[in-house]
Amino acid sequence: MILAILHSTIRKEEKLIADAAGKKNIRVKLIDIRDLIFNLATYAEEFDIALERSVSTVKGTYAVEFLESLGKKVVNSLAVTRNCIDKFTTSLLLERAGIPTPSFSLVFSLPQAAQAVEEMGGFPVVIKPPLGSWGRLLAKVNDMDALEAVLEHKDVLGTPPQKAFYIQEFIPKQGRDIRAFVVDGRTICAIYRESSHWISNTARGATTSNCPVTAELHDICGRASDAVGGGLLAVDLFDNEGKLLINEINHTMEFKNSEEPTGVSISGAIVDYCRRKLEE
Secondary structure, eight states: OEEEEEESSOOHHHHHHHHHHHHTTOEEEEEEGGGOOOOTTTOOOOOSEEEEOOSOHHHHHHHHHHHHHTTOEEESOHHHHHHHHSHHHHHHHHHHTTOOOOOEEEESSHHHHHHHHHHHTSSOEEEEOSSOOTTTTOEEEOSHHHHHHHHHHHHHHSOGGGGSEEEEEOOOOTTEEEEEEEETTEEEEEEEEEOSSSOOOGGGTOEEEEOOOOHHHHHHHHHHHHHHTOSEEEEEEEEETTEEEEEEEESSOOOTTTHHHHTOOHHHHHHHHHHHHHHO
């Protein structure tokens, strides 16, 4: 078996996956997608299954689409990728499946944003880019003056995706949130991400500790996985007064700070999943 790891920057996660594959006697082929030419007539890379790990969502998504058009197996699939890269799409799928998630709206102008906030019960709310990661360009908006300023900056200075305003109900996180690692619908482990800031991404300095996988956590993450199509997922959750809510779902999970506190080889589980997908 040859496992192709599609990458741009090689991070600690890709090194962990390559090491785990080596221990399982699986050959790894590192492919920098920035060097590829996506031409159906000339593409000649040989591998059995590809694992998409690009830092760039745009480049990674095009790579998955191209390889699937050639009949190649890719993890995660294009369908799962598209369901997870856009926060509005993910929220729609969760709500339609009856899975608890914060209230949300998508609007394109200030008057509609003000009405959406009112329909959610008022301030504070969180403004997020529909496409984005690492807690970047998030804004906690506490009043109408701040809403007007944030939306004006996005409308004048932002790229086209920034001009679609995804508004989410603000959920107090009591100092931490949860990231669960879900493989084919099964929650293999989870961490608490603790921070005094209202944003709890480890990319923003949050610390991690083990979170027990309860029956409730396993159930809601499994249902969320089904809603977006399964695969390898990192599911971010809030514990809102004892009730779990799905915040976001990530299709290219980062886990370098999670194997040690959980004692689980997430990288090994990723490799095992790729092998199972190849055998299907």
